[in-house]
Amino acid sequence: MPSNAQIDPLLTELFERSPLPPLEPGKTVYSTSLQTRIKSLQTTPAVKAALNLANDDIKGCHDIVEKMQGESTADCLHAILHRREGDYWNSNWWWSRIQHPLFPSTRQCKTFVNACEKSTPGSEEDGELREQxxxxxxxxxxxxxxxxx
Known part of the structure; x- marks a missing residue:
């Protein structure tokens, strides 16, 4: 397994991106270079899935978490990726199944999903939701x- 020292440069590159990622990236991956580096990491599937999600690689994330169904962290990633692909009903369905220390209130997660669904790209609300x-x-x-x- 790589140490965090091997993953941290990827995180720096991902987390310092500008502008903020869109609520729905479509099929556009933020960085194909990062996509290749993430794929080659020797780490847990959940780490790869989370890094893919931050890189707007929705398909890459989905391919991993789909095989991990029932693991709470994978299910959280699954809920987020469905929200990001605009599959709001499916995202809310996943949130209704989850118990995870990062998300003590899945009701708030569902409220966020619904706000994203109603948001208009480029609006002030869109910017606030993208930050959140x-x-x-x-x-x-x-x-x-x-x-x-």
Missing amino acids: QWQEMKRVVRWVVDNKA
Whole structure:
């Protein structure tokens, strides 16, 4: 397993990105270079999935977490990725199944999903939601990396 010292440069590159990632990135990955580096890491599947999610690699994240269904961290990532792909109903379904220390109130998570669904790209609300999403993703990624969940 790589140490955090091997993963931290990836985190720096991901977390210092500007502008903030969109609520729904579509099929556009933030960095194909990071995508390649994440894929080659010798680490837990959850760490790779979380890094893929932060890199807007929704498919890469989904391919991993789908195989880990029932593990609470993977299910959180699954809920977030469905929200980010605009599959709001599915995201809320996943949140209704989750018990995780990072998300003590899944009701708040569902409220956030619903706000994202109603948001108009480029609006003031969109900017606020993107900031909230980014803080959430950084917290999730850091927790997964630190806990090798």
